[in-house]
Amino acid sequence: MEDKVLSIEQMQKLKELGVDDSKAKIYWVRQTNSSKCNDPINGKYFLSLSKGDKLMRCGFITYETTPTFTLQDMIELMPSKVKYEGKSYYLSIDKRFIGYVDDIDVEDCVLESDGNILENTYKVLVWLAEHKYI
Numbered sequence: 001m002e003d004k005v006l007s008i009e010q011m012q013k014l015k016e017l018g019v020d021d022s023k024a025k026i027y028w029v030r031q032t033n034s035s036k037c038n039d040p041i042n043g044k045y046f047l048s049l050s051k052g053d054k055l056m057r058c059g060f061i062t063y064e065t066t067p068t069f070t071l072q073d074m075i076e077l078m079p080s081k082v083k084y085e086g087k088s089y090y091l092s093i094d095k096r097f098i099g100y101v102d103d104i105d106v107e108d109c110v111l112e113s114d115g116n117i118l119e120n121t122y123k124v125l126v127w128l129a130e131h132k133y134i
Contacts, residue, residue, distance in 0.1 A: 003118070005047065005068045010122055014069075017129035023076070024067030027051055032064050074121045082133050084109045098124055 006014075008028050015021060027050070031043035051065050069077075080091050082100055089100035089109035098120050099111030110127045112120035128134045 003116075005070055006074075006118070006122060008045065008066050008068070011066055011068050014125065014129060017126065019077070019125070019129050019134060021067040021069070024069050024073055025049070026068050026070060028066040028068050029063050032062050071118050071121055074125050077125065077134055078128060079133055082109065082128070082131075084131070100124075 005026055005028075011021060011024075011028075027048050028045045029048045029051075030045045047068075048065075075093070078091055082089050084100070087102055087109070089102055092099060092101045092111075095117070097111055097113035098117065099113075100109040101107065101111065102109065110124055112123045114120070125134070
């Protein structure tokens with residue numbers, strides 16, 4: 001399942017770029033035993049459909065949560081059309097690539113085709129955030 005969602009580092013990058021993560025449907029969660037998030041005795045991250053505040057608590061144990069996007073979450077954030085350098089580009093998704101293309105000349109505005117579809121979609125989402133489309 002871990003290869004079906006973005007990593008914590010990828011989510012932090014998107015957050016730094018101003019991407020709203022409130023629509024994420026899955027969470028990276030780990031048990032913490034102290035108030036310090038980077039404490040080495042904290043547990044390993046696992047994926048959960050529930051936020052940490054919905055998980056059972058016992059004593060001083062709390063849960064640190066980081067929302068994460070699935071492929072579907074990212075695609076839902078992407079606009080179907082963007083204007084870039086005076087031209088309109090339309091979202092195009094295929095098993096081999098994801099990106100924005102000009103439907104007249106099939107010229108790409110931003111297109112990712114290396115790696116897997118989750119990584120490619122993340123790269124396009126970063127581009128969209130950097131250019132203030134989301």
